[in-house]
Amino acid sequence: MKNIVIGSGPAGRLGSLELGKLGEDVTLIEKNHIAGTCLNEGCMVICALTDITKFIDSNKRFNDYGFIKSQLDISYEKIIEKIVETQEVLRKLNQMENESFGNNIIYGEASIEDDIVKVNNESFEYDNLLIATGARPFIPDIEGKEFGLTNKDILKLDEIPEKLNIIGGGIIAGEIANIYSTLGSEVNILARSTFLKEISATTKKYVLEKILPEVNIYENTNVVEAFKDKVLTDKGEELEGTPFFATGRTPNSEIAEGFVELNQDRTIKVNEMMKTNVDNVYAAGDVTGGYLLTPVARMEGITAARNMAGYGNKVSYNCIPQTLSLNMEVSFVKNEESSCTDEDKSTIGIPGIAGPSSFWNILSGDTGYTEVEFDKKNNEINRINSISPSSVSDVAYISYLMRMGYDLDDYSEFLEIHPSTDSNYKIIKNMWL
Structure with missing residues (x-):
C-alpha cells in the first residue's frame, strides 16, 4: 500500500x-x-x-x-x-x-x-x-506585533538582548526567561493570567525564589502595543526591552x-x-x-x-509527564482519569537532598522540592510536581507506573542506583511515613 x-x-x-x-x-x-x-x-x-x-x-x-x-x-x-x-x-x-x-x-x-x-x-x-x-x-493581534521575536528567531539573534519582555505565562515563557536571565539579560515576564499555572503553588514559589529570582513577573497583565525596544501594558506601564512572544x-x-x-x-x-x-x-x-x-x-x-498498516491501535493521554527545562528541571504529571475526591486526597512535600548533581547544591540550599498527591482510597499516586536535577527521569518513570495502574505497595520493591535514582527512592520511601 x-x-x-x-x-x-x-x-x-x-x-x-x-x-x-x-x-x-x-x-x-x-x-x-x-x-x-x-x-x-x-x-x-x-x-x-x-x-x-x-x-x-x-x-x-x-x-x-x-x-x-x-x-x-x-x-x-x-x-x-x-x-x-x-x-x-x-x-x-x-x-x-x-x-x-x-x-x-x-x-x-x-x-x-x-x-x-x-x-x-x-x-x-x-x-x-x-x-x-x-x-x-501564535502572535496576538496587537499593534506593533511585527517587532516581536518568537522561538523561530532565537538562532537569528546576533547577540544577547540587554533587556527582554517575554509575553506569555506558560512553560516556553519560563524556559526563555531562564536562558536569557542567566546569560545576562534583564527579563520581564508578562502573563495574561497567572504564570506557570501548570504547576502547584508551592512548586511555583520555589521556582520564583530559587531558580528565577532575577526575573520580574507581571501577572494579569496584557500587552496592548509592542515597539522594537519596549512594550506598553494595559496598566499604562512602559517596559523597556525587546518583545518576545511566547503566547502559544x-x-x-x-x-x-x-x-x-x-x-x-x-x-x-x-x-x-x-x-x-x-x-x-x-x-x-x-x-x-x-x-x-x-x-x-x-x-x-x-x-x-x-x-x-492495518494494526488496530488507540492513543491514550492519561498521566502524560511534562517538564520545564530550567537550570534545575521542574517535572510534573497528573492522573487525568482519577476520580479522587478532596476527602481522599493526601499530599506530602519532600525537600530534595539527594540524587545526581545535587551534592554541590546543599550548601546553598538549592536542592529542590517534590510534592506528591495521593489517592488514599485507591492507594495510588494522583499527582507529582518535582524539582530536582533528576526530576525528568524520576517523573517519567513514575508516570509509567501511574499509567499502568500500580498500587502504592507495588513501589516498595524499587531498588535505586546510588546516587542516580536516590530522589526516586526518597519519594517512594516517604509514602509509608
Missing part, C-alpha cells in the same frame, strides 16, 4: 519510521528541514541553550564556594554557530535512519487536490495519508482546509486512532492540538502509522 506522510517533525518522522518497519511503502514529504520544530526551532534549541546556562550556574556556585576561580567569556555567536552545526549532523542522521527502512524523502511544499498530493510539480496517489504539518508560534501555537492546518474536518480552533479533528473524518486520512502531532509535546507527537504518529 502507498502511504504518504506530510511533515517530518516528531509525529511524521516516527510515523514514517513505523510504517517502514512494518514493511509499508512510504513517501515522506518535508517543506523545510527534517525533524520539524523540535530539532530546528524548538525544544532541542532550548535544551542546547539550557545546557550552557546550567554550566554558567554551576560555575557561579563553584566560584562562590571558593574552590574554583574562573571568569567566563561567553560568545553567543559561537553558541548559535555550534547549535546549527549540530542540527546539520542530526538532520543527516534522521534522514539516513528513515531511508534505511526504504522510505522515500522529498523536500518541497505539498498540497492536496482531489485526493492527490502534489509537490514540486509532481502528483502522488496514495492509499493512506498522514498529515503531520505541526504548528507555528497555532496549527499548520491550511493544507487540510476543505479536505478534512477541523475543530473550532482550526486543529484537525481526529479520533483515538488518529483518523480524520475521511476514511484513509490520518493526522498526528501539533496540527491536531492537545498536548503540544514531542513525546506525545511521536506517540500519535506511531499510533496513526499502525492503523494505516
Whole structure:
C-alpha cells in the first residue's frame, strides 16, 4: 500500500519510521528541514541553550564556594554557530535512519487536490495519508506585533538582548526567561493570567525564589502595543526591552482546509486512532492540538502509522509527564482519569537532598522540592510536581507506573542506583511515613 506522510517533525518522522518497519511503502514529504520544530526551532534549541546556562550556574556556585576561580567569556555567536552545526549532523542522521527502512524523502511544499498530493510539480496517489504539518508560534493581534521575536528567531539573534519582555505565562515563557536571565539579560515576564499555572503553588514559589529570582513577573497583565525596544501594558506601564512572544501555537492546518474536518480552533479533528473524518486520512502531532509535546507527537504518529498498516491501535493521554527545562528541571504529571475526591486526597512535600548533581547544591540550599498527591482510597499516586536535577527521569518513570495502574505497595520493591535514582527512592520511601 502507498502511504504518504506530510511533515517530518516528531509525529511524521516516527510515523514514517513505523510504517517502514512494518514493511509499508512510504513517501515522506518535508517543506523545510527534517525533524520539524523540535530539532530546528524548538525544544532541542532550548535544551542546547539550557545546557550552557546550567554550566554558567554551576560555575557561579563553584566560584562562590571558593574552590574554583574562573571568569567566563561567553560568545553567543559561537553558541548559535555550534547549535546549527549540530542540527546539520542530526538532520543527516534522521534522514539516513528513515531511508534505511526504504522510505522515500522529498523536500518541497505539498498540497492536496482531489485526493492527490502534489509537490514540486509532481502528483502522488496514495492509499493512506498522514498529515503531520505541526504548528507555528501564535502572535496576538496587537499593534506593533511585527517587532516581536518568537522561538523561530532565537538562532537569528546576533547577540544577547540587554533587556527582554517575554509575553506569555506558560512553560516556553519560563524556559526563555531562564536562558536569557542567566546569560545576562534583564527579563520581564508578562502573563495574561497567572504564570506557570501548570504547576502547584508551592512548586511555583520555589521556582520564583530559587531558580528565577532575577526575573520580574507581571501577572494579569496584557500587552496592548509592542515597539522594537519596549512594550506598553494595559496598566499604562512602559517596559523597556525587546518583545518576545511566547503566547502559544497555532496549527499548520491550511493544507487540510476543505479536505478534512477541523475543530473550532482550526486543529484537525481526529479520533483515538488518529483518523480524520475521511476514511484513509490520518493526522498526528501539533496540527491536531492537545498536548503540544514531542513525546506525545511521536506517540500519535506511531499510533496513526499502525492503523494505516492495518494494526488496530488507540492513543491514550492519561498521566502524560511534562517538564520545564530550567537550570534545575521542574517535572510534573497528573492522573487525568482519577476520580479522587478532596476527602481522599493526601499530599506530602519532600525537600530534595539527594540524587545526581545535587551534592554541590546543599550548601546553598538549592536542592529542590517534590510534592506528591495521593489517592488514599485507591492507594495510588494522583499527582507529582518535582524539582530536582533528576526530576525528568524520576517523573517519567513514575508516570509509567501511574499509567499502568500500580498500587502504592507495588513501589516498595524499587531498588535505586546510588546516587542516580536516590530522589526516586526518597519519594517512594516517604509514602509509608
